[in-house]
Amino acid sequence: MALPRFGLGTFRLTGQSVIDSVTTGLELGYRAIDTAQIYGNEAEIGEAIAASGVPRDQLYLTTKIWIDNHAPDKLAVSLEESLARLGTDRVDLTLIHWPAPGHAVPLEQTIEALAKAKSAGLTCAIGISNFNIDQTRRAIGVVGEGELATNQIELSPYLQNRKLVAFLESRGIAVTSYMTLAYGKVLKEPVLETIARKHEATVAQVALAWALQRGFAVIPSSTRRENLASNLLAQDLELSHEDMAAIAMLERNGREVNPEGLAPVWDD
Template structure:
C-alpha cells in the first residue's frame, strides 16, 4: 500500500481525547492514522480502531520508534509492544522518530534493526522522521535506495525546508509534512487569509492544500469534528501557480520543533 497523501495525526492527544478524535476521523473517512511510541496513545488508538468496525486492511497505521529503543536488541521488541497496544499483527509503516546525534547507538545499527523488523513482518514499510540530509544519506547507505517510504519532517508555509525537500526528491523519498499549520500560527497570516477568501475556504485548508500541491503527505490533527471534516476538504482545493508563488514568499525558517539532544543540525 502506497503512503496515503492525507492522514490523521495524534500528537499531544491522549486518553478519551484521542479515542474521540480517531473515532470521529474514521467515521468521516480518514483511513491513515499516525502515532508514535512516545505519544502514549497507541492503546487508545487501537481501541478506537477496533470499536469503529473499519476493517484493518482498509487502514494505514504508522508508528515511530522512540530513542530508548534504538538498540538492535530493543527495537523489534518495542514494535511488538506497539502492535499489542494497537491490536494488530503489523503496522503499515514504522519510522525512526529522531536521529539523535551523538547517541550511544550508531544510526547504522538502528537502521539495520529496523530493516530486520520489516523483514520479520512487524511492519510493511520503514522510514525516518526528522532526519537531515546527512542522516538520511546514512540511512540510505544501510537500507538501500528506494527502501525508505518517507521522511516525516516539520513543514509549513513558515518553514519550507527547501534544501532538504530537494534532496529527498532527488533520492525518490516521499515527504510527510507535520506541523503544517505551525501550531496555528499560519491561521492569522494575511496572505493565506486572502487566498482563503478567494476560494471561500479556511486558512487551514489553504495551508494543507499548499502542502499537498507541493507533493507532500499531510497528517493534521484536531479534537473538533468540524475541523476534522473541514481539513479533509483541502484535498479538493486547487491552488494556482500564483497562489503557490505567494505562499513561497512566506518562508521565515519558523521552526516550532527543535528538541535539544534529539534534533540534528538542520539544512535550512
C-alpha cells in the first residue's frame, strides 16, 4: 500500500484520550494512524482499532523505533513488542524515530537491522524520521535507492526545510510533515487568516492544504471530533498560486522540536 497522504497523528495522546481520538478518527474515515514506541499509546491504539470493526487490511499503521532499541539485537524484538501492543502481525511502515548522533549504535547498523525486520515480515515498508541530508544519504547507502518510503520531518509554514525537502524529492523519498500547525502558532498568522477567509476555510485547513499541495503527507492530531472532521476537509481545499507564494514568504526557521542528543545538525 502506498503511503497515505492524510493520516491521524497521536503524539502526546495517551490513555482514554488516544482511544477516543482513534475511535472518532476511524468513524470519520481516517485510515492511516501514526504512533511511536516512545508515545506509550500503542496498546490503546490497538484497543481502539479492535473495537472499531475496521478490517486490518483497510488500515495503514506506522510506528517508530525509539533510540533504546537501535541496536541490532534489540530492534526486531522491540518491533515485535509493538506489534503485540497494536494487536497486529505487522505494521505497514516502521521508521527510525531519531538519528541520535550521540548514541552508541552506528546509524548503518540500525538501518540494516530495520531492513532485516522488513525481510522478516514485521513491517511492509521502512523509513526514517528527523534525518538530515547526510544521514539520509547514509541510510540509502545501506538499503539502496527506493527502499526508504519516507522521511518524517517537522514542516510548517514557519519551517519549510527547503534544502532537505529538495534532496528527498530528488531521491524519490516521500516527505511526511509533522507539526504542520507548529503547536498551533500558525493558527494566529494573519497571512493564513486572510487566505482562510477568502476560501471560507479554517486556518488549520489552509496550513494542511499548503502541505498537501507541496506534495507532503500530513498527520495532524486532535482530541476534538469537530477538529478531526474539519482537518479532513483540507484535502478538498485548492490554494491558488498567489496563496502558495504568500505562504512561502512565511519561512522563519521556526523549529519547535530539536531535542539535544537526538536531533542532527540541520541543513540550513
